[in-house]
Amino acid sequence: MLAAGRGRRMGGAKHLRPLAGVPLAERVVRALLRTSAARVRLVLAPDDAAGRALATRIGVAALAAEDPDEGRAASVRAAVRAAASDSRGALFALADQPFLEPDDFERLFDAFRAEPGAIVRAEYGGEPGSPVLFPADCFAELLLLRGREGGRSLVERRRERVRLVSLPPEHGRDLDAPEDWPAESAPLPSAAHMERTFSIVKPDAVRGRKLGAILEAIEASGLTIVATKMVQLDQPKAEGFYAVHKERPFFKDLVKFMTSGPVLVSVLEGDDAVARYRKLMGATDPAKADAGTLRKRFATNIEQNAVHGSDSPDNAQTEIAYFFSATELVKR
């Protein structure tokens, strides 16, 4: 999500301007967090403290465009440099399009999956527009962009590779200048705080036949299950999942435990789903968990603690993509 512009036409910091109480950048990031994108990053001007605070509040990583006065190219380069080495492509979304829905982004991702070499671009009523998704083999050329040049020049040079995906023109509306700003009563995109989180019912709880009770508690809490499946983790899969803990003394035991039997992996959706599910789970150590939490009720000890839940929307996105493909997530 590119939000490093100075917003001169808007009198500054357009991406932080609220639309019905929610900053534009937050709307777009939250919509992206509800797609199958493996990672969402917010590109900001290096001195944008308010933008960084927003990223922290939402729970996504912020990147600094080295020279925001240079224009769009500096943001594109920052995003490309931060892309993971296994990244298959990158979609560049803009804060000025706060009406795009998760489904709109998903249609661009679908088109890319159907034809992985394509440059996928949104089109509104026959007019090409943003966002644009570039495959990884375009990254080297994107790093050469300078100044006000966005990816568009590359799109023009690679016209034969461009695939247009038609999206509803009212979703693509651009809030570029003050006169584009809708009245406060204008229709709003989907709920701004809707989030996804990733859950595992660990081998101890599956073995102990606690699945039903845990899913019941999840549903009773108001969270909605939008994907679920039973899987047996093998060592590489478990090690990859817990890679952040690989230096910890308990890593080996943890991997052994997580591969000791099948687990149930799920995607949960709801307002502030990440924080709500962490609250329902309780503290890592069941001895310290509040009464009524899943870990208090079902965990044996700090390791065999019945459930996993993502600790940030950013990690949720990565963890969901680690286990589920886009087509496995339903709409409810």
Ligand code: GDP
């Ligand atoms: P979580 O986010 O609450 O799951 O906690 P962490 O991310 O800190 O740890 C990941 C998982 O590692 C926990 O859920 C436990 O299963 C395990 N774990 C954490 N701390 C310890 C520990 O001190 N000893 C052992 N054996 N396992 C631990």
